[in-house]
Amino acid sequence: MLQTMTPLRLAQRMSRLGTETAFEVLVRARALEAKGKDIVHLEIGEPDFDTPQNVIEAGVKALKGGFTHYGPSAGLPQLRQTIADYIAKTRNVPVAPEEVVVVPGGKPVMFFVILALVEEGDEVIYPNPGFPIYESMINFVGGKAVPIQLKEEMDFRFDVAEFKKLITDRTKLVILNSPHNPTGGVLTEKDVRDIAAAIGDRDIMVLSDEIYSRLVFEGSHHSIMSLDGWKDRTILLDGFSKTYAMTGWRIGYGVMRADLATAVSRLQTNSNSCTASFTQMAGVEALTGNQSSVDKMNAEFRRRRDRMVEGLNKIKGFSCRMPHGAFYVFPNITKTGWSSKKLADAILEEAGVACLSGTAFGKYGEGYLRLSVANSIENINKALERIDAWANKNL
Numbered sequence: 001m002l003q004t005m006t007p008l009r010l011a012q013r014m015s016r017l018g019t020e021t022a023f024e025v026l027v028r029a030r031a032l033e034a035k036g037k038d039i040v041h042l043e044i045g046e047p048d049f050d051t052p053q054n055v056i057e058a059g060v061k062a063l064k065g066g067f068t069h070y071g072p073s074a075g076l077p078q079l080r081q082t083i084a085d086y087i088a089k090t091r092n093v094p095v096a097p098e099e100v101v102v103v104p105g106g107k108p109v110m111f112f113v114i115l116a117l118v119e120e121g122d123e124v125i126y127p128n129p130g131f132p133i134y135e136s137m138i139n140f141v142g143g144k145a146v147p148i149q150l151k152e153e154m155d156f157r158f159d160v161a162e163f164k165k166l167i168t169d170r171t172k173l174v175i176l177n178s179p180h181n182p183t184g185g186v187l188t189e190k191d192v193r194d195i196a197a198a199i200g201d202r203d204i205m206v207l208s209d210e211i212y213s214r215l216v217f218e219g220s221h222h223s224i225m226s227l228d229g230w231k232d233r234t235i236l237l238d239g240f241s242k243t244y245a246m247t248g249w250r251i252g253y254g255v256m257r258a259d260l261a262t263a264v265s266r267l268q269t270n271s272n273s274c275t276a277s278f279t280q281m282a283g284v285e286a287l288t289g290n291q292s293s294v295d296k297m298n299a300e301f302r303r304r305r306d307r308m309v310e311g312l313n314k315i316k317g318f319s320c321r322m323p324h325g326a327f328y329v330f331p332n333i334t335k336t337g338w339s340s341k342k343l344a345d346a347i348l349e350e351a352g353v354a355c356l357s358g359t360a361f362g363k364y365g366e367g368y369l370r371l372s373v374a375n376s377i378e379n380i381n382k383a384l385e386r387i388d389a390w391a392n393k394n395l
Protein backbone atom coordinates (compact mmCIF):
# COMPACT_ATOMS: atom_id res chain seq x y z
CA MET A 1 0.00 0.00 0.00
CA LEU A 2 1.31 3.42 -0.95
CA GLN A 3 1.64 5.57 2.15
CA THR A 4 1.64 9.35 2.02
CA MET A 5 4.32 10.83 4.21
CA THR A 6 3.30 13.59 6.56
CA PRO A 7 5.11 16.87 5.97
CA LEU A 8 8.44 16.94 7.77
CA ARG A 9 8.38 19.41 10.64
CA LEU A 10 12.02 20.32 10.93
CA ALA A 11 13.07 22.35 13.94
CA GLN A 12 13.01 26.06 13.17
CA ARG A 13 16.74 26.37 13.86
CA MET A 14 17.50 24.21 10.80
CA SER A 15 16.45 27.12 8.57
CA ARG A 16 19.40 29.05 9.97
CA LEU A 17 22.01 26.40 9.29
CA GLY A 18 24.25 27.08 6.29
CA THR A 19 26.53 24.70 4.42
CA GLU A 20 29.88 24.28 2.75
CA THR A 21 29.39 24.65 -1.02
CA ALA A 22 32.61 22.79 -1.85
CA PHE A 23 30.89 19.50 -1.14
CA GLU A 24 27.92 20.42 -3.38
CA VAL A 25 30.15 21.44 -6.28
CA LEU A 26 32.05 18.18 -5.87
CA VAL A 27 28.77 16.27 -6.27
CA ARG A 28 27.87 18.26 -9.41
CA ALA A 29 31.34 17.72 -10.85
CA ARG A 30 31.10 13.98 -10.19
CA ALA A 31 27.68 13.88 -11.90
CA LEU A 32 29.21 15.50 -15.00
CA GLU A 33 32.03 12.95 -14.88
CA ALA A 34 29.49 10.14 -14.72
CA LYS A 35 28.12 11.49 -18.04
CA GLY A 36 31.61 11.19 -19.53
CA LYS A 37 32.86 14.78 -19.11
CA ASP A 38 36.48 15.31 -18.06
CA ILE A 39 36.70 17.64 -15.04
CA VAL A 40 39.73 19.19 -13.35
CA HIS A 41 38.98 19.38 -9.63
CA LEU A 42 40.00 22.66 -8.04
CA GLU A 43 37.01 22.97 -5.74
CA ILE A 44 37.74 20.97 -2.64
CA GLY A 45 40.12 22.05 0.12
CA GLU A 46 42.19 19.00 0.74
CA PRO A 47 45.76 18.00 -0.07
CA ASP A 48 46.00 15.62 -3.02
CA PHE A 49 48.93 13.85 -1.32
CA ASP A 50 48.66 10.61 0.61
CA THR A 51 48.96 10.67 4.39
CA PRO A 52 52.70 10.27 5.20
CA GLN A 53 53.73 6.61 5.42
CA ASN A 54 54.97 6.81 9.02
CA VAL A 55 51.55 8.13 10.10
CA ILE A 56 49.68 5.39 8.22
CA GLU A 57 51.92 2.77 9.83
CA ALA A 58 51.26 4.20 13.29
CA GLY A 59 47.51 4.03 12.59
CA VAL A 60 47.74 0.41 11.42
CA LYS A 61 49.89 -0.52 14.41
CA ALA A 62 47.31 1.07 16.73
CA LEU A 63 44.47 -0.84 15.03
CA LYS A 64 46.36 -4.11 15.44
CA GLY A 65 47.34 -3.18 18.99
CA GLY A 66 43.76 -2.83 20.20
CA PHE A 67 43.13 0.92 19.90
CA THR A 68 39.68 0.05 18.65
CA HIS A 69 37.66 0.96 21.73
CA TYR A 70 36.11 4.08 23.22
CA GLY A 71 38.55 6.50 24.76
CA PRO A 72 38.12 9.53 27.03
CA SER A 73 35.88 12.22 25.49
CA ALA A 74 38.58 14.88 25.57
CA GLY A 75 41.13 12.62 23.89
CA LEU A 76 43.73 10.01 24.78
CA PRO A 77 46.14 11.29 27.46
CA GLN A 78 49.21 10.62 25.28
CA LEU A 79 47.83 12.73 22.44
CA ARG A 80 46.63 15.56 24.70
CA GLN A 81 50.13 15.70 26.17
CA THR A 82 51.74 15.62 22.71
CA ILE A 83 49.51 18.46 21.50
CA ALA A 84 50.15 20.48 24.68
CA ASP A 85 53.91 20.15 24.08
CA TYR A 86 53.57 21.00 20.40
CA ILE A 87 51.47 24.13 21.00
CA ALA A 88 53.71 25.21 23.88
CA LYS A 89 56.68 25.02 21.53
CA THR A 90 55.13 26.53 18.40
CA ARG A 91 53.05 29.29 20.09
CA ASN A 92 55.49 29.93 22.91
CA VAL A 93 52.99 29.58 25.77
CA PRO A 94 52.73 27.04 28.57
CA VAL A 95 49.95 24.53 27.80
CA ALA A 96 48.61 21.78 30.08
CA PRO A 97 46.96 18.62 28.70
CA GLU A 98 43.70 19.63 30.47
CA GLU A 99 43.55 22.60 28.11
CA VAL A 100 43.45 20.36 25.04
CA VAL A 101 40.33 18.75 23.56
CA VAL A 102 40.76 16.29 20.69
CA VAL A 103 37.78 16.13 18.31
CA PRO A 104 37.00 14.55 14.92
CA GLY A 105 38.44 17.36 12.76
CA GLY A 106 38.95 21.08 13.05
CA LYS A 107 35.29 21.77 12.31
CA PRO A 108 33.88 20.38 15.57
CA VAL A 109 36.00 22.90 17.46
CA MET A 110 34.00 25.69 15.78
CA PHE A 111 30.75 23.86 16.32
CA PHE A 112 31.33 23.11 20.00
CA VAL A 113 32.95 26.40 20.97
CA ILE A 114 30.20 28.47 19.35
CA LEU A 115 27.54 26.25 20.98
CA ALA A 116 29.27 26.56 24.34
CA LEU A 117 29.84 30.34 24.29
CA VAL A 118 27.35 32.17 22.10
CA GLU A 119 23.92 33.05 23.52
CA GLU A 120 20.98 34.32 21.50
CA GLY A 121 21.67 37.93 20.54
CA ASP A 122 25.41 37.76 21.23
CA GLU A 123 27.48 39.30 18.48
CA VAL A 124 30.30 37.42 16.82
CA ILE A 125 32.71 39.18 14.47
CA TYR A 126 34.06 36.91 11.76
CA PRO A 127 36.00 37.28 8.50
CA ASN A 128 34.02 37.62 5.27
CA PRO A 129 34.87 36.21 2.80
CA GLY A 130 35.63 33.36 5.17
CA PHE A 131 35.10 29.71 5.97
CA PRO A 132 31.29 29.38 5.64
CA ILE A 133 30.78 27.33 8.78
CA TYR A 134 31.54 30.33 11.03
CA GLU A 135 28.51 32.28 9.78
CA SER A 136 26.39 29.15 9.61
CA MET A 137 27.05 28.23 13.23
CA ILE A 138 26.64 31.77 14.57
CA ASN A 139 23.21 31.96 12.92
CA PHE A 140 22.31 28.45 14.03
CA VAL A 141 22.72 29.25 17.71
CA GLY A 142 20.80 32.53 17.34
CA GLY A 143 23.83 34.80 17.57
CA LYS A 144 24.27 37.90 15.45
CA ALA A 145 26.82 37.34 12.72
CA VAL A 146 28.90 40.52 12.24
CA PRO A 147 31.11 40.24 9.17
CA ILE A 148 34.40 42.08 8.87
CA GLN A 149 35.19 42.51 5.18
CA LEU A 150 38.62 41.30 4.16
CA LYS A 151 39.77 43.56 1.36
CA GLU A 152 41.93 42.68 -1.59
CA GLU A 153 43.85 45.97 -1.43
CA MET A 154 44.94 44.97 2.10
CA ASP A 155 46.07 41.55 0.87
CA PHE A 156 42.96 40.18 2.59
CA ARG A 157 44.29 40.99 6.07
CA PHE A 158 42.21 42.68 8.79
CA ASP A 159 41.32 46.35 8.50
CA VAL A 160 41.79 47.09 12.19
CA ALA A 161 40.19 50.56 12.00
CA GLU A 162 37.02 48.98 10.64
CA PHE A 163 37.26 46.12 13.14
CA LYS A 164 37.26 48.63 16.02
CA LYS A 165 33.99 50.08 14.76
CA LEU A 166 32.32 46.65 14.79
CA ILE A 167 33.06 45.92 18.45
CA THR A 168 30.06 46.64 20.72
CA ASP A 169 28.93 45.80 24.25
CA ARG A 170 27.24 42.69 22.78
CA THR A 171 30.40 41.31 21.15
CA LYS A 172 31.12 37.95 22.72
CA LEU A 173 33.51 36.32 20.31
CA VAL A 174 35.87 37.27 17.49
CA ILE A 175 36.93 34.71 14.91
CA LEU A 176 40.34 34.97 13.27
CA ASN A 177 41.68 32.69 10.55
CA SER A 178 45.29 32.92 9.45
CA PRO A 179 46.46 31.68 6.99
CA HIS A 180 43.06 32.33 5.59
CA ASN A 181 40.62 30.25 3.59
CA PRO A 182 39.63 31.27 0.88
CA THR A 183 42.00 34.17 0.22
CA GLY A 184 45.41 32.90 1.37
CA GLY A 185 45.79 36.10 3.43
CA VAL A 186 48.19 35.90 6.39
CA LEU A 187 48.06 38.16 9.45
CA THR A 188 51.36 39.83 10.33
CA GLU A 189 52.66 40.09 13.88
CA LYS A 190 51.59 43.75 13.87
CA ASP A 191 48.09 42.82 12.68
CA VAL A 192 47.71 40.35 15.53
CA ARG A 193 48.95 42.92 18.07
CA ASP A 194 46.64 45.60 16.66
CA ILE A 195 43.65 43.27 16.79
CA ALA A 196 44.44 42.40 20.43
CA ALA A 197 44.84 46.09 21.27
CA ALA A 198 41.52 46.92 19.59
CA ILE A 199 39.75 44.36 21.77
CA GLY A 200 41.62 45.65 24.82
CA ASP A 201 40.41 44.38 28.17
CA ARG A 202 36.80 43.85 27.12
CA ASP A 203 35.34 40.48 28.07
CA ILE A 204 35.63 39.06 24.56
CA MET A 205 37.16 35.75 23.54
CA VAL A 206 38.91 34.93 20.28
CA LEU A 207 38.51 31.74 18.29
CA SER A 208 41.73 31.57 16.31
CA ASP A 209 41.46 29.11 13.43
CA GLU A 210 45.05 28.16 12.71
CA ILE A 211 44.45 24.99 10.73
CA TYR A 212 46.80 26.25 7.99
CA SER A 213 49.51 27.41 10.44
CA ARG A 214 52.17 25.21 8.83
CA LEU A 215 51.32 26.43 5.34
CA VAL A 216 52.88 29.89 5.30
CA PHE A 217 54.93 30.69 2.20
CA GLU A 218 56.18 34.17 3.01
CA GLY A 219 56.80 35.49 6.50
CA SER A 220 55.81 33.36 9.48
CA HIS A 221 52.74 32.34 11.40
CA HIS A 222 51.61 34.55 14.30
CA SER A 223 49.03 33.51 16.85
CA ILE A 224 47.14 35.85 19.15
CA MET A 225 47.55 33.13 21.78
CA SER A 226 51.26 33.96 21.97
CA LEU A 227 50.64 37.52 23.15
CA ASP A 228 50.98 38.42 26.81
CA GLY A 229 47.67 37.97 28.62
CA TRP A 230 45.96 36.28 25.67
CA LYS A 231 46.45 32.60 26.44
CA ASP A 232 43.21 32.29 28.44
CA ARG A 233 41.18 34.46 26.08
CA THR A 234 42.08 32.46 23.01
CA ILE A 235 40.61 29.24 21.73
CA LEU A 236 43.12 27.88 19.28
CA LEU A 237 41.83 25.59 16.55
CA ASP A 238 44.37 23.41 14.78
CA GLY A 239 44.50 19.90 13.44
CA PHE A 240 45.97 17.29 11.17
CA SER A 241 43.76 17.46 8.05
CA LYS A 242 45.76 19.98 6.05
CA THR A 243 49.29 19.70 7.43
CA TYR A 244 49.50 15.90 7.27
CA ALA A 245 46.97 15.25 4.48
CA MET A 246 44.69 13.49 6.98
CA THR A 247 41.25 14.86 6.00
CA GLY A 248 39.60 11.42 6.03
CA TRP A 249 41.03 10.38 9.39
CA ARG A 250 38.84 13.02 11.08
CA ILE A 251 41.02 14.49 13.77
CA GLY A 252 41.61 18.02 15.03
CA TYR A 253 41.87 19.81 18.34
CA GLY A 254 41.15 22.92 20.33
CA VAL A 255 43.39 24.47 22.98
CA MET A 256 41.51 26.59 25.51
CA ARG A 257 41.25 27.39 29.21
CA ALA A 258 40.55 24.23 31.21
CA ASP A 259 37.01 25.17 32.30
CA LEU A 260 35.95 25.75 28.70
CA ALA A 261 37.74 22.52 27.71
CA THR A 262 35.52 20.68 30.20
CA ALA A 263 32.37 22.20 28.67
CA VAL A 264 33.53 21.35 25.14
CA SER A 265 34.35 17.79 26.23
CA ARG A 266 30.82 17.46 27.51
CA LEU A 267 29.49 18.45 24.09
CA GLN A 268 31.75 15.77 22.67
CA THR A 269 30.32 13.21 25.14
CA ASN A 270 26.86 14.20 23.93
CA SER A 271 27.69 13.84 20.24
CA ASN A 272 30.67 11.74 19.12
CA SER A 273 31.57 10.27 22.52
CA CYS A 274 35.23 10.48 21.49
CA THR A 275 37.55 10.69 18.51
CA ALA A 276 38.57 7.33 16.98
CA SER A 277 41.33 5.88 19.15
CA PHE A 278 43.62 4.55 16.40
CA THR A 279 43.34 7.89 14.60
CA GLN A 280 44.61 9.59 17.73
CA MET A 281 47.64 7.29 17.88
CA ALA A 282 48.38 8.23 14.26
CA GLY A 283 48.12 11.85 15.44
CA VAL A 284 50.86 11.27 18.04
CA GLU A 285 53.16 9.99 15.28
CA ALA A 286 52.24 12.89 12.97
CA LEU A 287 53.34 15.49 15.54
CA THR A 288 56.39 13.68 16.92
CA GLY A 289 57.69 11.77 13.87
CA ASN A 290 59.72 12.88 10.88
CA GLN A 291 58.36 16.13 9.40
CA SER A 292 60.03 15.91 5.98
CA SER A 293 56.77 15.03 4.21
CA VAL A 294 55.24 18.30 5.47
CA ASP A 295 58.17 20.25 4.00
CA LYS A 296 57.86 18.38 0.71
CA MET A 297 54.12 19.06 0.42
CA ASN A 298 54.63 22.73 1.24
CA ALA A 299 57.35 23.15 -1.39
CA GLU A 300 55.03 21.60 -3.95
CA PHE A 301 52.08 23.82 -2.94
CA ARG A 302 54.28 26.88 -3.35
CA ARG A 303 55.41 25.81 -6.83
CA ARG A 304 51.80 25.26 -7.87
CA ARG A 305 50.63 28.53 -6.35
CA ASP A 306 53.26 30.39 -8.36
CA ARG A 307 52.19 28.67 -11.57
CA MET A 308 48.50 29.22 -10.90
CA VAL A 309 48.86 32.95 -10.13
CA GLU A 310 51.08 33.49 -13.16
CA GLY A 311 48.59 31.68 -15.42
CA LEU A 312 45.47 33.37 -14.04
CA ASN A 313 46.96 36.81 -14.49
CA LYS A 314 47.20 36.13 -18.24
CA ILE A 315 43.50 35.29 -18.57
CA LYS A 316 41.14 37.94 -19.88
CA GLY A 317 39.16 39.58 -17.07
CA PHE A 318 41.13 37.87 -14.26
CA SER A 319 43.63 39.40 -11.86
CA CYS A 320 45.14 37.52 -8.98
CA ARG A 321 47.21 38.54 -5.98
CA MET A 322 49.86 36.25 -4.60
CA PRO A 323 48.42 34.46 -1.55
CA HIS A 324 50.93 34.04 1.26
CA GLY A 325 49.57 30.90 2.88
CA ALA A 326 47.11 27.95 2.69
CA PHE A 327 46.54 26.27 -0.67
CA TYR A 328 44.05 28.49 -2.45
CA VAL A 329 44.11 31.39 -4.88
CA PHE A 330 41.34 33.97 -4.97
CA PRO A 331 41.37 35.84 -8.27
CA ASN A 332 39.34 38.99 -8.85
CA ILE A 333 36.99 38.42 -11.79
CA THR A 334 35.02 41.68 -11.78
CA LYS A 335 36.50 42.70 -15.16
CA THR A 336 34.81 39.69 -16.78
CA GLY A 337 31.50 41.45 -16.13
CA TRP A 338 30.08 38.15 -14.84
CA SER A 339 28.82 37.39 -11.34
CA SER A 340 30.98 34.92 -9.40
CA LYS A 341 28.34 32.21 -9.25
CA LYS A 342 27.46 32.42 -12.93
CA LEU A 343 31.12 32.34 -13.89
CA ALA A 344 31.92 29.37 -11.61
CA ASP A 345 28.94 27.47 -13.06
CA ALA A 346 29.97 28.21 -16.65
CA ILE A 347 33.58 27.24 -16.01
CA LEU A 348 32.41 23.94 -14.54
CA GLU A 349 29.87 23.10 -17.22
CA GLU A 350 31.53 24.54 -20.32
CA ALA A 351 35.25 24.45 -19.51
CA GLY A 352 35.32 21.36 -17.29
CA VAL A 353 37.04 23.03 -14.35
CA ALA A 354 35.44 22.80 -10.91
CA CYS A 355 36.09 25.81 -8.69
CA LEU A 356 34.05 27.81 -6.19
CA SER A 357 32.25 31.10 -6.43
CA GLY A 358 33.64 33.66 -3.97
CA THR A 359 30.10 34.00 -2.64
CA ALA A 360 30.37 30.48 -1.20
CA PHE A 361 32.43 32.31 1.45
CA GLY A 362 29.96 35.09 2.19
CA LYS A 363 28.63 38.22 0.55
CA TYR A 364 32.00 39.96 0.32
CA GLY A 365 33.23 37.10 -1.85
CA GLU A 366 31.30 38.53 -4.83
CA GLY A 367 33.74 39.40 -7.60
CA TYR A 368 36.08 36.48 -6.86
CA LEU A 369 36.56 32.77 -7.47
CA ARG A 370 38.40 30.29 -5.26
CA LEU A 371 40.65 27.75 -6.92
CA SER A 372 42.55 25.19 -4.92
CA VAL A 373 46.17 24.38 -5.80
CA ALA A 374 45.83 20.95 -4.24
CA ASN A 375 46.15 19.31 -7.64
CA SER A 376 49.11 18.40 -9.87
CA ILE A 377 50.95 20.97 -11.99
CA GLU A 378 49.74 19.06 -15.07
CA ASN A 379 46.12 19.45 -14.00
CA ILE A 380 46.66 23.08 -13.02
CA ASN A 381 48.08 23.74 -16.50
CA LYS A 382 45.16 21.94 -18.06
CA ALA A 383 42.70 24.02 -15.99
CA LEU A 384 44.45 27.27 -16.95
CA GLU A 385 44.36 26.39 -20.65
CA ARG A 386 40.68 25.52 -20.46
CA ILE A 387 39.67 28.68 -18.60
CA ASP A 388 41.79 30.78 -20.96
CA ALA A 389 40.15 29.24 -24.03
CA TRP A 390 36.72 29.67 -22.48
CA ALA A 391 37.41 33.34 -21.63
CA ASN A 392 38.66 34.08 -25.14
CA LYS A 393 35.52 32.62 -26.62
CA ASN A 394 32.95 34.02 -24.20
CA LEU A 395 34.21 37.36 -22.86
Ligand SMILES: Cc1ncc(COP(=O)(O)O)c(C=O)c1O
Binding pocket: 045, 104, 105, 106, 107, 108, 131, 177, 180, 181, 209, 211, 239, 240, 241, 242, 247, 251, 252
Ligand atom coordinates in the same frame (compact mmCIF):
# COMPACT_ATOMS: atom_id res chain seq x y z
C1 LIG B 1 39.65 27.52 7.73
C2 LIG B 1 39.30 26.11 7.99
N1 LIG B 1 39.10 25.71 9.24
C3 LIG B 1 38.78 24.44 9.53
C4 LIG B 1 38.62 23.51 8.55
C5 LIG B 1 38.15 22.11 8.93
O1 LIG B 1 39.06 21.13 8.82
P1 LIG B 1 38.71 19.62 9.21
O2 LIG B 1 38.62 18.87 7.92
O3 LIG B 1 39.87 19.18 10.04
O4 LIG B 1 37.44 19.59 9.97
C6 LIG B 1 38.83 23.86 7.23
C7 LIG B 1 38.64 22.87 6.14
O5 LIG B 1 38.46 23.16 4.99
C8 LIG B 1 39.20 25.19 6.93
O6 LIG B 1 39.42 25.60 5.67
